Amino acid sequence: MVHHPMLEGILLSECERLRQRSLANKLISLFRQFGGTELRLKLVWLCWLDLMTGNCLDDWTENLKRKSEKELEEWIINRQKQSAALTDLMDQYVLLSYRTTVDDKRT
Template sequence: MKETTARHDVLLNTYQRWLSDLTSIAIKNGMCHPNVQSSHGLTLSALYFPGVGTVTAVVPQSLYRMIYGKTRPDPLSIQRDFLISLDINTELLFTHAGLEGVLLSECVRLKQNHLASKLRHLLTRVRSRELRQKLIWLCWYDLMMGTPADDWRDILALADDEQITTWLMHRQEENTVLTDLMDEYVVFMHY
């Protein structure tokens, strides 16, 4: 008898295969350091959205490990697995490389279209690659911690680069472990 594959495994493997392939190409072309691969591991986690509740999402494994102190989440129930949408937004994956594409695709898959739209606008405006990468990690961190996305939807969508940089510096002062993780990622991405 053929064993069935869980929906969350299909979702996770699709994203991971895409991200790993993209990372391999970037490494082979000298665009980033090989150590970036450790930051491109993905896993599942719970995100909380007001009005929706807790949803299962794909997130960076190193961020999950930093927050929860373990490498893998507890297994999903069959009922929870059945509720997972497999509607990956491939357009966002192709137009926004790497973790940025995964984050935006996950926002759309989880029906957070307004947040995805504001993030796209913000990330398109920000020219500094370092700043963009840090904003991506910080957004994921906030979503995983259940922090309301008001800053992402409202304040950052209107702020200029100087205000965004100041806001990011204040946020980095709040969590040195997260800052170290983001700084390491930026170094490996801009090798």
Template sequence: MDNSPLLNHYQIWLDDFTRINVFHGLCHQQITQWHRLTITSCLIPEGHSVEVVIPQCLLPLTRTGLIESCTTIPRLTKNIDYSLLPGVLLSECYRLGKSRLADQLQMLFRLHARPGIRQTLTLLCWCELVTGKDMKEWYELHLSLPDTLKQWLAIKQRAYRGLKALTDDYIRATRPV
């Protein structure tokens, strides 16, 4: 395991949840391939670079590279309301000072509980976050009707070559056995 307290913190937490979910048949064993985390650097709209924990599978899609060692020793948090990748993403949003984005994601998770929406929002949000996209349009998504949200997600996914296929595979792996 990496010597980064930040990465180890999330990876151990995610591994624990993953192991429990697989054991109880709540998801497929293949889920572990999506649950390998790494650290990358991204430029945030405020103009400086920050280190962000991200699933390794998203690195090629976001065209970001991994950081060998993270020097950040942040205030470590865990969003325990959501497990697996959504919980890690929400925790990262809070750690990065993006509590408004985390609150919005949680609202979207509650409003749009159809299968696959949470996973799609999670992976897309991570891509947008690490590529430094302006997240303003995310703050109004709770106003969208389900079909409008689905169309918006499809359009946004096209910006990341391979994200739709990766998301579909991830959704299948998160389904109960």
């Protein structure tokens, strides 16, 4: 079993609870593809947003897997433009995640 830290693991558990196994599988694939990057952390927040607001999940289940890293960066930037408050939260989460990783390596 792969370890999925923090919100990522909770998101995958919620997908399973909602019987969204296809979505969970696509997310796991995206997380592996962009593991250890800021993109992965931001994908978690954006997927949570879509699940909570009932947005269409087609990007998650069909479209994102075909994007290059650059295309995915552009997609994330466009999504972030929709909400300055969400962007601030995402940026704080990224900083916290990296800070936690650095602190863990010191001990």
